Amino acid sequence: MKLILVLYLSSLLGTSIAYDCAYCQPEQVHIAFGEKTNDIVVTWSTFNDTKETRVQYGKNVMDTEARGYSTLFVDGGPRKHSQYIHRVTLRDLEYDTEYVYHAGSVYGWSEQFNFKTPPAGEDWVVRAAIYGDMGNKNAHSLSYLQDEAQRHKFDLILHVGDFAYDMDTDDAAVGDQFMRQIQPLAAAVPYMTCVGNHEEKYNFSNYKNRFSMPGPQQSMFYSFDIGPIHFVSISTEYYYFINYGIHMLMNQYDWLVDDLTKATQRENREKRPWIIIYGHRPMYCANDEAECRNQRIPVRTGVPFIGFVVAAWAAGVEVRCRLRRTTHLYASAAARPRTMIY
Ligand SMILES: *[C@@H]1O[C@H](CO)[C@@H](O)[C@H](O)[C@H]1NC(C)=O
Ligand SMILES: *[C@@H]1O[C@H](CO)[C@@H](O)[C@H](O)[C@H]1NC(C)=O
Ligand SMILES: [Fe+2]
Numbered sequence: 533m534k535l536i537l538v539l540y541l542s543s544l545l546g547t548s549i550a551y552d553c554a555y556c557q558p559e560q561v562h563i564a565f566g567e568k569t570n571d572i573v574v575t576w577s578t579f580n581d582t583k584e585t586r587v588q589y590g591k592n593v594m595d596t597e598a599r600g601y602s603t604l605f606v607d608g609g610p611r612k613h614s615q616y617i618h619r620v621t622l623r624d625l626e627y628d629t630e631y632v633y634h635a636g637s638v639y640g641w642s643e644q645f646n647f648k649t650p651p652a653g654e655d656w657v658v659r660a661a662i663y664g665d666m667g668n669k670n671a672h673s674l675s676y677l678q679d680e681a682q683r684h685k686f687d688l689i690l691h692v693g694d695f696a697y698d699m700d701t702d703d704a705a706v707g708d709q710f711m712r713q714i715q716p717l718a719a720a721v722p723y724m725t726c727v728g729n730h731e732e733k734y735n736f737s738n739y740k741n742r743f744s745m746p747g748p749q750q751s752m753f754y755s756f757d758i759g760p761i762h763f764v765s766i767s768t769e770y771y772y773f774i775n776y777g778i779h780m781l782m783n784q785y786d787w788l789v790d791d792l793t794k795a796t797q798r799e800n801r802e803k804r805p806w807i808i809i810y811g812h813r814p815m816y817c818a819n820d821e822a823e824c825r826n827q828r829i830p831v832r833t834g835v836p837f838i839g840f841v842v843a844a845w846a847a848g849v850e851v852r853c854r855l856r857r858t859t860h861l862y863a864s865a866a867a868r869p870r871t872m873i874y
């Protein structure tokens with residue numbers, strides 16, 4: 533037995549000597565819900581190719597392993613800063629259960645993290661931390677979020693657009709730093725996102741590559757069910773950056789009509805009476821500045837000459853009413869300042 537173990541170790545050592553993987557230490561670890569809330573997607577970065585992508589996990593000890601894949605992400609800046617983004621889905625976990633895990637490869641493992649899956653079913657109170665507009669500097673709420681996330685005081689986090697200021701700045705070094713900074717909370721609690729105007733550079737490439745949300749990879753809209761809530765994340769930016777292609781706005785519109793039609797079917801509505809849509813730019817303003825008034829119009833009424841209105845109205849969902857009542861969640865809902873910042 534001992535002999536076999538020694539042989540095994542030396543064969544592992546053999547491969548690591550043959551391939552010099554200098555920058556293969558995992559960093560920027562974060563998690564998100566997959567297609568259901570008991571599927572957890574673990575995402576992280578390495579700067580060189582580790583040739584394999586693994587997560588070891590379990591309830592008290594890491595006795596199970598899942599494998600995934602990596603993609604090469606090259607930032608659009610002059611230095612063409614590149615990194616490998618790794619993704620592994622941990623499927624069919626037990627509900628309401630704490631898991632420990634680490635992520636990496638034979639060339640390097642992250643430290644050990646833990647998360648807790650949410651309860652099953654609909655009849656429980658969802659606890660969410662909801663905020664947008666958080667950068668590397670001046671992130672006053674970060675330490676509180678890190679602390680409470682590690683005590684599992686939230687079932688999920690929603691970061692509603694604008695990250696890092698900006699993720700592409702300094703050839704994406706600012707994005708890397710931001711992802712390291714949120715790791716203490718984002719590796720512990722599903723970190724669900726939507727895109728903001730500050731992610732626009734290079735066709736939203738930093739946003740699309742760094743996060744792993746439900747639905748097709750790199751999509752900027754998705755929905756998921758948790759407890760009594762159907763959450764819908766949309767890109768309001770499609771209404772403003774139409775230079776990247778009007779077809780994305782149209783795809784999102786069709787998808788949204790379809791999604792809300794299903795969510796409002798009687799049996800779904802009875803199970804999940806809450807439908808909460810989040811996007812970076814609000815449809816309404818609390819003040820009356822000209823900029824505020826003009827900026828909101830496309831989100832509310834659509835883009836002129838194309839004639840798309842936000843599908844929520846088409847499906848008859850009371851968006852404003854629902855959004856205003858998010859305070860019924862256990863939420864550190866960030867109050868928007870009187871003057872809009874974007
Ligand atoms: C390995 O990572 C370093 C540091 O980011 C980078 O300079 C180098 O180009 C990478 N090499 C390969 C082959 O990816
Ligand atoms: C931007 O990316 C989307 C996919 O996310 C693609 O469909 C679209 O064509 C791209 N736009 C441009 C101008 O490259
Ligand atoms: Fe913004």
